[in-house]
Amino acid sequence: MNMPKSKFNQAILPVMFGFFIMGFVDIVGVATNYVKADFAGMDDKVASLISLSCFLWFLILSIPTGMLMNRIGRKKTVLLSFAITTIAMLVPVIRYNFAFVLAAFAMLGIGNTILQVALNPLVSSVVSSDKLTGTMTLGQFIKAISSFLGPILTAMFAGSVFGWKTVFPTYAFVTILAMVWLALSRIKETLIEKEEISFARTFSLLKDKYIVMFFIGILVLVGVDVGMGVTFPKLLQERCALPLEKAGMGNSVYFLARTIGAFIGGIALMRYPAKKFFTASVLLALACLICLVFARGLALVLTLVALFGLGYANLFSIVFSTSMLRVPEKTNEVSSLLIVGVCGGGIIPPILGVITDTFGNQASALIALTLAWIFMVILIPFISRVKSNG
Numbered sequence: 109m110n111m112p113k114s115k116f117n118q119a120i121l122p123v124m125f126g127f128f129i130m131g132f133v134d135i136v137g138v139a140t141n142y143v144k145a146d147f148a149g150m151d152d153k154v155a156s157l158i159s160l161s162c163f164l165w166f167l168i169l170s171i172p173t174g175m176l177m178n179r180i181g182r183k184k185t186v187l188l189s190f191a192i193t194t195i196a197m198l199v200p201v202i203r204y205n206f207a208f209v210l211a212a213f214a215m216l217g218i219g220n221t222i223l224q225v226a227l228n229p230l231v232s233s234v235v236s237s238d239k240l241t242g243t244m245t246l247g248q249f250i251k252a253i254s255s256f257l258g259p260i261l262t263a264m265f266a267g268s269v270f271g272w273k274t275v276f277p278t279y280a281f282v283t284i285l286a287m288v289w290l291a292l293s294r295i296k297e298t299l300i301e302k303e304e305i306s307f308a309r310t311f312s313l314l315k316d317k318y319i320v321m322f323f324i325g326i327l328v329l330v331g332v333d334v335g336m337g338v339t340f341p342k343l344l345q346e347r348c349a350l351p352l353e354k355a356g357m358g359n360s361v362y363f364l365a366r367t368i369g370a371f372i373g374g375i376a377l378m379r380y381p382a383k384k385f386f387t388a389s390v391l392l393a394l395a396c397l398i399c400l401v402f403a404r405g406l407a408l409v410l411t412l413v414a415l416f417g418l419g420y421a422n423l424f425s426i427v428f429s430t431s432m433l434r435v436p437e438k439t440n441e442v443s444s445l446l447i448v449g450v451c452g453g454g455i456i457p458p459i460l461g462v463i464t465d466t467f468g469n470q471a472s473a474l475i476a477l478t479l480a481w482i483f484m485v486i487l488i489p490f491i492s493r494v495k496s497n498g
Contacts, residue, residue: 119234120243122289126186126227127247129193129286131254132279133220134363136162136213136453137337138259138356142272143209145352150206156461159334161210162217163454169218170447173225174305174440182233183295185226190287193219197280200273212276217454225447233297245374248425252370256363263357310441319442321490322431326449328483329424331456335477336362338457340413343470348406358410365414369421377422383492386426390484393419397478401471423484430494456480 136159144155177185196215199208228244235243258275265274313319337359344355377385396416403409431442460473 119293119295120231122286122293123186123227123230123234123295124243124247124250125286125289126190126223126230127250128254129190129283130220130223130227131251131258132193132197132283133162133216134255134337135258135262135275135279136216137334138262138341138359139213139272139275140338140457141341141352141356142262142266143206146204147206152461152464153458154206154461156338156458157210158213159338159457160454162213162220163330163334163451165214165217165221165451166224166453167448167451169221170225170450171305171307171310171444173222174310174444176222177226177229178305181297182226182230183290183297185222186230187287187291189219189221189223189226190283190290191219192222194280194283194287197276197283200276201280204273221447221450224450225444228443230295230297233295245370245377245425249367249370249374252363252367252421256360256367259356259359259363263353266353266356305440305444309438310445313435313438313441313445316435318434318490318494319431319445321487322427322434323445323449324483325427325487326424326446327452327455328480329420329427329452330450331452332477332480333420334453335456335460335473335480336413336416339460339464339470339473339477342464343400343474344406344409346470347404347409350406358413361410362413362417365417366421369418372418373422373425377426382426382430383488386423386491387488389419389421389423389426390481390488391419392416393423394478394481394485397474397481401474401478426491427487430491434494 140155140158143158144150144152173185180188192215196212196219199212199215202208227247231243231247261278262272262275265278266272268274314323340358340362341352341355344350344358345352348355350358373385393416396412396419400409400412400416403412428443428446431446432439435442456477460476463472463476464470466472
C-alpha cells in the first residue's frame with residue numbers, strides 16, 4: 109500500500125501504540141508476588157492461579173479470534189481487545205479480593221489474546237510489504253519498553269496512598285487513550301482471505317513435525333518467561349534479603365535487558381543468519397539459568413538475569429518467522445496455532461508453584477526452568493534446517 113508520508117504516520121502511530129498495550133500482560137509476574145503478600149497464608153500454588161487465569165485464554169480463544177477477525181475486520185478486533193483490557197483493569201478498582209483479581213487477569217488474558225492475534229495483521233494494512241518485518245520488529249521493541257516500565261510503576265505506586273494497585277487504573281486510562289486514538293484513525297484494511305480459518309485446518313499443521321517442535325518451542329518460551337517473572341522477585345527476597353518493593357523492581361532489569369536485546373537483535377538479524385543468532389542466544393540463556401541456580405549476591409544475580417534477558421529477547425520472533433517460512437502458504441493458520449502456544453504462560457508457573465511449595469526454595473524453580481529450557485537446545489537443528497518452504 110502506497111501512502112503519502114503524512115497519512116502513513118497518522119495510520120501507523122496508533123497501530124504501533126497497540127504493542128505498548130500488549131506489554132501490559134507482563135505485569136502478571138510481579139503482580140502475583142504483590143497479591144500473595146496482600147493475602148496472608150497464600151502459598152505459591154494458589155498464587156500461580158493468576159498466571160493460569162491469564163494465559164489459559166490463549167489456548168481457548170486464539171483460533172476463534174482469527175475467525176472473528178475475518179468477519180468484523182482487523183481494526184474492530186483490536187478495538188474490542190482494548191475495550192476488554194480497559195474493563196479488566198477496572199475490576200480490581202471496583203473490589204479487591206482474590207476472586208476479583210483472578211477475574212481481572214482472566215479478562216486481561218482475553219484482551220491480550222485478541223490483541224496478539226489481530227495486531228500484526230493490522231500492521232500489514234498500514235505498511236508496505238517491504239517494511240513489514242522491520243515494523244513488526246519495532247513493535248516488539250515497543251512491547252518490551254512497556255514490559256520494562258510495568259515493575260517500575262508498580263514499585264513506585266507501592267509507596268503511594270492507594271498502593272501498588274494504582275497500576276490498574278493507570279493501565280485502564282492508557283488503554284482508553286489507545287482505543288480512542290485508533291478509533292479516530294483512518295485505516296483502509298487489505299482484503300481478508302475468503303477461506304475461513306478453522307480448527308481442523310489449523311491443527312492439521314501439527315502433522316508436520318517441524319511445526320510441532322516450533323509450537324512446543326513457543327509454549328516453553330512463554331512459560332519460562334512468565335516463570336522467570338514470578339520466580340525472580342522471590343529469588344531476590346530469598347538470597348539478597350530485599351523487600352518485595354525492591355525485589356519486584358528486579359524484573360525491570362530483566363525487561364530492560366530484553367528491550368536492549370530486541371534492539372540489538374533487530375540490527376544483528378539484518379547481518380547474520382537467524383540460525384546462528386538463535387544458537388548463540390539459546391546457549392547464552394542456558395548458561396545463565398544454570399549459574400542462577402548457584403548464584404549468590406545481588407550484583408551477580410542481576411547480571412545473570414540481565415544476560416538471560418539478552419539471550420531470550422529475540423527467540424520468540426525467530427521461532428515465529430521460521431514457522432512462517434516452513435509453511436508460507438498457510439501463514440494465517442500458523443499464526444493462530446503459535447498464538448495458542450502462548451498458553452505456556454499459564455502452564456509452567458503452576459508447576460513451579462507446586463515445586464517451590466514442596467522444596468521450599470527458589471533454586472528448585474530455577475532447576476525446573478533449566479530443564480524446560482533444554483528443549484530450546486533440542487530445537488536448534490530444526491531452526492537451522494528451515495530454508496524457505498521446507
